[in-house]
Amino acid sequence: MRERPATYIALSLGLLLGLAVAAPAQAADKGTIIIGMQCDRTGPTQVVGTALCPGTHDYIDLINSRGGIDGWKLDVPEVDNQYQVPPSIAEYEQAKQQGAVGVMIYGTPITAALNSRLEQDHIPGTSPGFGIAASADGKYYPYLFPIAANYWSQAAAAVQFAKQQLGGSLKGKKIAYIFYDNPAGHEPLPILDELSKTEGFQLQNFAVPPPGVDVSSQVLAIAQQYRPDFVIDHTFGKSPALIIKGLQQNGYPLNKVVAMVWASGEADILGAGGWNVAQGYYTMQFAGAGQDYPVIKQIKAMYKKEGKSPPDALNSTVYYNRGVFQGAVWVAAIRNALKLSHGKKPTPTDVAKGFEMIKDFKLGGMVPPITISAADHEGGGWVRIFQVKGDGFVAKTPWFRGFRKVVVDLEAKTAQQMASKAN
């Protein structure tokens, strides 16, 4: 074979160039506060990331367009972690190097892997609605902020809702728990087991093995054999849509199904075949669904002023609003942190303290009255149930919490156990 020197030299140069390009980005300008952000626009849960991340960006842009926070502009460099741990670690280190005051994490395994780093670097991270349930206890997880109802609060709220729907008592009733068969899916089990004892209902678990693209046997077992009085659906990805469709086809009434927060998006409804298929389906939200909130109107106005049309993601209101919520909580925390640092650039520790100073944060009714304290990083664990009606979600309940004491006790117990094991 004839040698091709030009090709080889070009390839070597290309490799060198690639390495040069991989060099880290430049440091922040004065007057900018950086928050690292991880997203999942590709990967298994991209349906969430593609709507949630624009929401956060839009809220930050809104704040910046009004002159930032006390003159400080925010910069939220986003990176896609593909729901995988190794790139997330690299991205976290890059954000740290850029001087980020914190990171928005995305993904339960990623939260678990980053937790020890957050603690060691004293950098706050948020994991809204996922992550380690025990991290609601700020005493043992000082730098991890779930900021929204974790799986335990969600499960407890789901049981509370079922109780209310079934006439105020669960004694002798049958509840089916259908869940994605991974740690995140298992997480609510202790709460459900505990409640089934104290409330006297019969609990039957139905596991959906990963990758969750076939739920037919579980759906049949629920709809034809077990025939429970209520179903709690805690699945992710493709499964929720398949479950809605399957239960509907098998004649199980969807107004006896409550989905936990990651089975509650527009995409799940549309994936099941549209709004008319899913009529009556109850969804659980930690940020309000729909567009009837002042902050959403402000974002739309901002786009109008710039002469652009708002992004499509805005119509996926459930996840988009969660993104707005995430951005808003960070802004609130940084606002508090600036008080602590007396107008100077806040340190990550200031921001962590800023989170713990958030009180009765409502965002014009879009989110529950969140109060984060040094002990409670979950912000109270509030949720709200929305029902599918017509072509959208209609609020069914006010913001509420279920069996708060059971949840808090379990959080404290588990956090303590985990902390003592790790040391």
Place this chain on the structure above:
Amino acid sequence: MFHSETGVFKTSYAADMALYPLPVARYAVIALAIVFLFIVPLVFSPYLMTLMNLVLIAVVGAIGLDILVGYTGQISIGHGAFMSVGAYTAANLIVRTGLPFWLAIPAGGAMAALIGIVIGIPSLRIKGIYLAVATLAAQFVIEWMINHITWISGGIEASIQVPPPSIFGFKLVTAYRLYFFLLFFAALAIVATLNWMRSRIGRAFIAIRDQDIAAEIIGINIFKYKLYAFAISSFYAGVTGVLYTYYYGIANYEQFGIDVSINYLAMILIGGLGSILGAIFGATFITILPEAARQFLTHYGGMIMSQDAVTNVVPNLQLVLFGGLIIFFLVAEPEGLNRLWRSIRNYFRVWPFSY
């Protein structure tokens, strides 16, 4: 030009069998040692150091898989599962008995090797794609077991936090300290494998790969050596799992899914099967490429599209670029990056008097 055999005469068997056949190789190793021990930690930022660390861990795993796939000609799609076996074995031992890392790492490897032998038994009867499916089963069985047996997984969340490794009370926590820790194991894996593969075992592996019936006829116990290959490969995988566990501070089986197994196969395919340098190249390539693609697109993507579009498009383009480059390299050089490197080297060897 430098890498030339001219004038190098070997006068003893020992010289002929030396790990470095040419003096220049020895100098190159010394130079590499200086680069990796001093220059890299002094020059690299923490971010690059993190990437470097991920590469070092991947190198150990890729070499392990290469022993099985590249040298012995068996196939395994369960490499990720063996990593989780190592990770959970070590994590349980560390948390329950306070084992130090220099015992936890071999323990994790040994457990993975044991499981690897069991999984490797079908290889005695089946080959190729059939064996691939058998090892794929191992991937799912192991994942399922860790997920459901809380005695192994340490609880319903299936994750076990481990304290950082420490030597004489000196905690290896920062990216720089962990770098030396990981560098040691990566170097150990490289040197051990280089030697292993030119020993009786290594040559038996290669004989089995090239023609198993012929190997049996010349007196190689295929039964024994195939299981050896599975054991050694899984040992490396187990060690990789423990290193990941120490690196993340947590053992979590979701980090060792089927995609990880496939990624490692991609590493050794792109690097070039049956060569340690190839495994190193492949591990580096697959680990760095997504990051490099991302950096490239975030910096230069703004030239051809709006910044808003960049955030939306980059993650997808990154995947397209990643897949495209893999195909390009496999088509341009089916024998992998290692072959590419050799071609470059050979070109310069006779430069400027090539014929």
